[in-house]
Amino acid sequence: MLTFNKEEVMDICDGKKRRQVSGGVRGCRRSVAVKMKREAGKVLRSLTVEDNNRTEPMEEVEEEDDDDDDDCFSISFLRNDRLEPAVAVSPRYSLLREVGRGSYGVVYEAVARKTGARVAVKRLQCDAPENVELALAEFWALTSLENRHQNVVQLEECVLQKKGLAQKMSHGNKRSKQYLRLVETSLKGERILGHPEEPCYLWFVMEFCEGGDLNQYILSRRPDPQTNRSFMRQLTSAVAFLHKNNIVHRDLKPDNILISQKSGSPVLKVADFGLSKVCAGLNSKNSEERPAAGAGGRGSNQNNIININKFWLSSACGSDFYMAPEVWEGHYTAKADIFALGIIIWAMIERITFIDAESKRELLGTYIRQGTEIVPVGEALLENPKMVLHIPQKARSSMSEGLKKLLQDMLAVNPQDRPDAFQLEVRMGQVTCAA
Numbered sequence: 544m545l546t547f548n549k550e551e552v553m554d555i556c557d558g559k560k561r562r563q564v565s566g567g568v569r570g571c572r573r574s575v576a577v578k579m580k581r582e583a584g585k586v587l588r589s590l591t592v593e594d595n596n597r598t599e600p601m602e603e604v605e606e607e608d609d610d611d612d613d614d615c616f617s618i619s620f621l622r623n624d625r626l627e628p629a630v631a632v633s634p635r636y637s638l639l640r641e642v643g644r645g646s647y648g649v650v651y652e653a654v655a656r657k658t659g660a661r662v663a664v665k666r667l668q669c670d671a672p673e674n675v676e677l678a679l680a681e682f683w684a685l686t687s688l689e690n691r692h693q694n695v696v697q698l699e700e701c702v703l704q705k706k707g708l709a710q711k712m713s714h715g716n717k718r719s720k721q722y723l724r725l726v727e728t729s730l731k732g733e734r735i736l737g738h739p740e741e742p743c744y745l746w747f748v749m750e751f752c753e754g755g756d757l758n759q760y761i762l763s764r765r766p767d768p769q770t771n772r773s774f775m776r777q778l779t780s781a782v783a784f785l786h787k788n789n790i791v792h793r794d795l796k797p798d799n800i801l802i803s804q805k806s807g808s809p810v811l812k813v814a815d816f817g818l819s820k821v822c823a824g825l826n827s828k829n830s831e832e833r834p835a836a837g838a839g840g841r842g843s844n845q846n847n848i849i850n851i852n853k854f855w856l857s858s859a860c861g862s863d864f865y866m867a868p869e870v871w872e873g874h875y876t877a878k879a880d881i882f883a884l885g886i887i888i889w890a891m892i893e894r895i896t897f898i899d900a901e902s903k904r905e906l907l908g909t910y911i912r913q914g915t916e917i918v919p920v921g922e923a924l925l926e927n928p929k930m931v932l933h934i935p936q937k938a939r940s941s942m943s944e945g946l947k948k949l950l951q952d953m954l955a956v957n958p959q960d961r962p963d964a965f966q967l968e969v970r971m972g973q974v975t976c977a978a
Contacts, residue, residue: 636664636748652751662699665747675725677817678745682712684790684816687823694781696801696814702746712745752812754802758906760809761797761891768941770809772975775888777811779964779971782884785813786851786877786964789823792816793856795883796865797890797907818860822851822877851877852963864897864908868925868956878958881967885953886920892946893937909936920954928956945974 636653643650648667655662667678685698701712703725725743754760757774764770778800785792792799792813799815859866859873867882869875889895890907897917899906911923911930924930934950935942949970955961962970 636662638664653748661751661753663747663749663751665749667745667747669725669743669745679725680819681747681816682745683821684819686713687790687821688788692781692784694777694811694813695784696752696812697750699748699750701748703743704746705743749814750803750812752801752803752814754804754809757797757800757802757811757887757891758904760802761894761907762896762905766894771892773808774811774891775971776975778813778884778888779968781811781813782880783964783968786880789821789851790816791820791822791851791856791877792818792880792883793820794818794861794865795880795887796862797887798862800887820856820858822854863919863922864906864910866919866921867958868921868928869958871922871925876958878961878963881953881961881964882921882958884967885950889934889936889950889954892942893935893940895936924954924956943974943977945977949974 635657636655638651638653640652641649642652642663648665651664651666653662653664654660667674669675669678682698682701685696686701688695691697703710703712725745782792782795794815794817795813799813801812801814803810803812854876856875856879857873859870861870861879861883865883865886867875867879870879886909887907890909893909894907895909896905896907897910898904909920910917911920912918913923920932932951932954934947934954949962949967953961953967
């Protein structure tokens, strides 16, 4: 396990932030072109809610924070005795406790008042264009899914709150002035002039995940080959589902993979779509995405896979330890998700971890050692495309030859040498069944 010395200093090298550690302890480069901290969304649990496309009054809740304007969500763990509803409308959810907080949002465990079901409620403050862009990206990705998948977090509803009023968000709702203003803010990259800057929030109601994230689940238990095989199948199934629905996640990492244990067996849920990209309807005239030459896969069931792998993305974003080499250059396709998944599975199987200098958490992630530093695999491959990855990393690893070969293919420098999501799902099924 990697640790950091407390006497770390920061410097800028080639435009990238680098952490250097004294005393011979390995350091960790955390250089990412676009990296935004987002709260760990503890999301999971299905819930039926009433369809409400009209604007309705919201119950005002008195909080300890003066800037909170809340909402139709009753915060029951903060001064319940002081709650005095301003209107007769009852909130549909009671917020029980805070379970995550990031630079632009807070996540609560909540309960639906009608059904008693536990849900996760994520509140995102839309006070800046970059925050609006992340919120809308998550909203568009989750609402674009016509079908559910057991390994992808389910969005139950999204509520837009402003001036003490709430309106259920619906994709492309041209009748909602607030929705259109959010879209305009995101597209223009600046605040819309002429509109009052009162607090505006998006509330995401999602399934609640009581099992924590993949880091917590794996590292708090003894190694279990059967669980590993199950998780590998679930992860590849989730990514195949997303790619078939024209969604590139762009931030796959253990923090964004949550665990539900309601069925008795752990079920993975891919979550946090703030950096995701919906590629449906993209064309070569788009300024960020354009068709990739020679992209596509083989097979009779891959029409959507072929489409999504035809589009180049240019926004270099994600978390550095899981970013593919081409993402560092800002020129990549959906195959970048396959690379990230390879890093996650490799780290999970061999329990390769590091201590994050910012959060002080032990995280799953593979890396390359370079002197006193550790370097993300994708960055190292970009610098040295001929570098050979040593898979497995540990001498006593029980990794099968089939899985070893599959991981090598997933982590290929050239994206065209990687399997697409559909091929990966088939091969992973074969590898795990043979183990």
